[in-house]
Amino acid sequence: xxxxxxxxxxxxxxxxxxxxxxxxxxxxxxxxxxxxxxxxxxxxxxxxxxxxxxxxxxxxxxxxxxxxxxxxxxxxxxxxxxxxxxxxxxxxxxxxxxxxxxxxxxxxxxxxxxxxxxxxxxxxxxxxxxxxxxxxxxxxxxxxxxxxxxxxxxxxxxxxxxxxxxxxxxxxxxxxxxxxxxxxxxxxxxxxxxxxxxxxxxxxxxxxxxxxxxxxxxxxxxxxxxxxxxxxxxxxxxxxxxxxxxxxxxxxxxxxxxxxxxxxxxxxxxxxxxxxxxxxxxxxxxxxxxxxxxxxxxxxxxxxxxxxxxxxxxxxxxxxxxxxxxxxxxxxxxxxxxxxxxxxxxxxxxxxxxxxxxxxxxxxxxxxxxxxxxxxxxx
Numbered sequence: 001x002x003x004x005x006x007x008x009x010x011x012x013x014x015x016x017x018x019x020x021x022x023x024x025x026x027x028x029x030x031x032x033x034x035x036x037x038x039x040x041x042x043x044x045x046x047x048x049x050x051x052x053x054x055x056x057x058x059x060x061x062x063x064x065x066x067x068x069x070x071x072x073x074x075x076x077x078x079x080x081x082x083x084x085x086x087x088x089x090x091x092x093x094x095x096x097x098x099x100x101x102x103x104x105x106x107x108x109x110x111x112x113x114x115x116x117x118x119x120x121x122x123x124x125x126x127x128x129x130x131x132x133x134x135x136x137x138x139x140x141x142x143x144x145x146x147x148x149x150x151x152x153x154x155x156x157x158x159x160x161x162x163x164x165x166x167x168x169x170x171x172x173x174x175x176x177x178x179x180x181x182x183x184x185x186x187x188x189x190x191x192x193x194x195x196x197x198x199x200x201x202x203x204x205x206x207x208x209x210x211x212x213x214x215x216x217x218x219x220x221x222x223x224x225x226x227x228x229x230x231x232x233x234x235x236x237x238x239x240x241x242x243x244x245x246x247x248x249x250x251x252x253x254x255x256x257x258x259x260x261x262x263x264x265x266x267x268x269x270x271x272x273x274x275x276x277x278x279x280x281x282x283x284x285x286x287x288x289x290x291x292x293x294x295x296x297x298x299x300x301x302x303x304x305x306x307x308x309x310x311x312x313x314x315x316x317x318x319x320x321x322x323x324x325x326x327x328x329x330x331x332x333x334x335x336x337x338x339x340x341x342x343x344x345x346x347x348x349x350x351x352x353x354x355x356x357x358x359x360x361x362x363x364x365x366x367x368x369x370x371x372x373x374x375x376x377x378x379x
Contacts, residue, residue, distance in 0.1 A: 013041065015048055016056065021086075022048035027059040030067025038067075042074055051083060058089025068097045139336045143266065146258035161264035162271075169230040169265075170272030174279060177225050181218060181280035185287030188212055193295040202296040206306035209288030214311055218280040219319045220367050223326035226273060227359035231334035234265055235355035238338025239348040247339075262335045269327035277323045281316075314379055322370050326363050333359045 016023040024047070030038065047053070055075065057063075063071075075085050090098065150156045192208045238261055241247050247257055285307065292298040337355035341347045 012038075013045060015046075021052050021054050022050045023054040023056055024048070025056040025059055026071070027061075029062040030060055030071060031062055031064045032066040035066045035070060039070060042070070047078070052086065053078060053083050054086045054088060056089045057087060057091075057094060060090070060094060063091075063094045063097065065097070065101070068094070068101050072098060072101050136332075136336055139339075140332055142258060143262055143332060143335075146256070146263055147266070150259070150263060156259060157267075158260065158264050161260070162268050165265050165268030166272055168233075169226065169269055170276060173226060173229060173272075173276060176229070177222050177276055177280055178283040180225060181213070181221060181284040182287040184217055184221060185209055185213055185284035185289075186291045188217075188284075189288035189291035190295065193291065197296065202292075202298055203302065203306050205288065205292045205296055205298060206303050207310040209292070210285060210307045210311045211315065213284035213288070214281050214319045215315050216319070216367070216371075218284055219277045219322040219326065220363070222273060222276045222280050222323070223330065223363045224360055226269065226276070226327070227330045227334075227363060228356055230269065231330040231359045232352050232356050234331065234334030235338040235341075235352045236348055238335055239341030239351055242339065242341045243343075243345065243348065257339070262331070265335060266328060266331035269331045270324045273327035273330075274320050274323040277320060281319065318370075318374060318379060322367065325366055325370075329362045329366060330359045333362065 012027045014025050014027065016025050028034075055071075057071075060067075075087070078085050087095075087098075189205055189209050192205060193202075196202055196205055196208075238247070238257075241261075247261075250257065250260065289300060289303045292303055293300065334355045337351040337358070341351050
């Protein structure tokens with residue numbers, strides 16, 4: 001039994017002579033099997049001159065997506081040269097396929113975009129920064145509104161997540177924050193001991209360590225530790241939930257992200273950070289006291305007596321008053337950056353890094369503003 005193989009005529013293109021408007025006829029099978037050869041032929045084809053050109057497709061025996069795309073690309077190429085292209089003779093199904101591809105292709109191909117200049121880059125960076133700032137302010141406003149609504153209706157407050165975050169952000173941070181604060185007190189006392197010995201002012205080591213730790217370093221150091229430890233965890237947790245579409249599921253069943261995810265973290269940090277600051281005050285002073293004893297022969301009793309005279313209640317409360325503001329900044333930035341995650345796990349890591357950098361930056365800016373305000377108020 002003999003099987004007769006039907007072969008499609010090869011695709012081709014030719015100029016039709018004797019026409020008022022130059023005409024080019026497409027012939028054969030414009031399919032994927034001969035697309036490479038046809039593309040080479042189109043590249044070397046001598047197109048007739050003229051502002052208008054007619055492409056006749058009546059002799060096209062078959063046309064698939066690859067051939068239609070090649071034909072459309074050829075038409076777009078000729079249009080970019082300033083020609084007006086007319087098509088005729090295409091079968092209805094071929095014409096429908098060409099129109100479908102033209103609708104998805106959009107505008108004609110343009111040249112590759114040039115690299116943005118310095119001023120363009122600065123402008124784009126500033127514009128994106130302004131958009132991010134407005135989004136952050138809107139998120140802060142939503143969080144403040146949700147907090148006021150929760151205070152007006154205490155039954156809305158979710159105490160279990162708050163207690164869980166108190167444990168993870170507060171209790172579990174005691175070791176690292178206490179150790180770093182202790183070492184900071186040791187460093188301050190060690191650096192100041194040599195200078196104070198030269199003037200016979202050994203006792204003033206208590207003033208140096210006490211004021212530096214209680215007014216500035218303890219709240220700032222604690223906030224930086226919490227930003228790197230808890231703020232990044234908030235961003236990673238919420239970002240992972242967003243990628244897994246858990247946040248969309250919560251919204252579907254009517255649970256707001258503010259009430260469940262943001263407020264418990266923020267309230268827990270507002271409670272935990274002042275307590276951690278007091279703890280770091282104690283450990284920092286303890287480190288300075290041990291170094292004063294070993295370097296300057298200042299006994300513990302003398303150190304504590306001088307510390308009581310040097311540190312006033314206003315100085316102590318000055319350091320404590322910064323902590324809730326730092327806590328709100330860390331929680332808001334961490335949660336906001338977590339909600340900005342999109343796409344993949346790479347976005348989680350990127351937004352987590354951004355949350356830590358922004359939190360530390362804003363905490364330092366807020367500390368500088370506190371210093372200016374306290375100096376203006378003579379505190």
